[in-house]
Amino acid sequence: MNNFYTLIYLNREIKEKIREGFFRFAISPHKDVLHLYIRKEEETFRLIFSANAxxxxxxxxxxxxxxxxxxxxFFPSLEGEKITAVQLADKDRLITIGFESGxxxxxxxxSGRPNVFLVKADKITGAFKNPDELTGTSAPSPVAPDFREEVSPKRTAKNQMTEINPLLPRNLLPYVIKQHQVEEMTPDTVKSFTEALTEALLHDPHPRVLKTGDFCLWSREWLDIPSEKNCDHANDCVAFAYKNAVHLRRLHTRKEDVIRLLERVKGQKKELIEQLEQAEKSLERADEYEKFGHLLMAHAHETVSPGSAELTIKDFYENDEEITIPLKKKGDIAQNAEYYYEKAKDARKSYENARRRLPKEQREWEQVVSLLQEAREIDRLWNLEDWLKDHSEALSHFGYGSGEDNQRSSPYRKFKVGKYEVWIGKNAKSNDALxxxxxxxxxxxxxxxVGGSHVVIRMGNQKDYPPKQVILQAAGYAAFYSKARGMKTAPVMYTKxxxxxxxxxxxxxAVVLEREEVEMVPPVNPNNH
Structure with missing residues (x-):
């Protein structure tokens, strides 16, 4: 989406749209996303920047x-300032929006850390991400890549092409190379082909989003991949490609949650069915236990040595062959016989329960398999939402949507204290991740x-501490999820x-704190609060 040639056209279109407009404000409605509100004449619109790598x-x-x-x-000092220029750096992916204040x-x-910087006299005075680290440092300067005149004959076709023009969209080159058999070309032909490919980007753009989800400026003559969307302007296709990428990420996240749950239920059902299918063994055990009881009752008048662990007697069911029966009770033979009668009764009950449960569990296993197959085939978020509603009863039965399942699917527990989100680790590995x-x-x-969970109060980039009541409540959660749970009050340390x-x-x-404060709080179960 942010290839240099894409930015050439975006820069022109954004300049036409916002120059002479006025900066109103900038907010971050989602993580790594910045919305800049611009007003020009009677129209207000948003400039959207995603800093997700x-x-x-x-x-x-x-x-x-x-x-x-x-x-x-963000950048409140720009409020009301007039936009005087929009410029793309020479051969680098840096765009500047200039204001009348200079x-x-x-x-x-x-790079892996996209960002927006507020710059004055080549010094960063503010930033969207990591402002504390960057304020006062020098602003990034354009760095033009090295364009070579000759192609290295022993390198791959892709490397040869990027030697001639390192600004080509590398994610699309494998498709171009395959379509035009660039691997078979001589170095001179690769050079000529690359120059023609570059000319098409500069002078014959065809903005489109491919079925692969990639943004492309080449026509199908150069890259014969079907289009998901064709546009008159690069901006429209970039917006579509971005929203589609976000949509697919959200779809993947939601799908993974339900698929992970159904996979777990499927495995549990299969294991249970295998156990229930072994019910015949319960019946065999019942017969054996009952036989032990009968044989022991036939010898109930006899006595056994104190502490005896077994009794060897004749088995009148098997032509008086000797049989050794374990003695489970310290009492007499009659008490051991009663023990085996009870065991036989329990084994028969287990057999009957298994026979009764097996058809239901098999039906549910088949239902889970069917739901899994349907879920895997869904490729649109709105279709997934409809599917979740249509199957809400069945999914709820299997545990989807319950607070417990939501906690299981996340690497840590999540709760709300007022407007603040609180994260609580589940184990040592989860604590590290959190x-x-x-x-x-x-x-x-x-x-x-004492040992316990790490707890984090999310601050949304605010530098101040939250209200004291929020800290005390979260501290109660930390005490509850620790070995101090049984205490009336427990010391809880907190810091940035x-x-x-x-x-x-x-x-x-394991962590080390450079500074800390401590509060004495009673343990609080967040599930009951």
């Missing part, structure tokens, strides 16, 4: 009222001096996540 994108979209709760505002927003649309995923401004808590570090080579869940 897998879905990096920049495009303008129609106005949509912003979320009013739980959002963080400052500009610099969009970095490459602490690694937390933002540096989040609040980290743990019961002091940026003061929590994991020593190299330390065991799972």
């Amino acid at each position: 897998r879905e990096t994108a920049l495009f303008w979209d129609d106005y949509r009222p912003p979320k009013k709760r739980n959002v963080t505002e 400052r500009h927003l610099l969009f970095k649309l490459f 602490t690694n995923l937390a933002h540096k401004e989040d609040i980290w808590l743990h019961a002091r001096g 996540c940026k003061y929590v570090r994991k020593p190299k080579g330390s065991p799972p869940g």
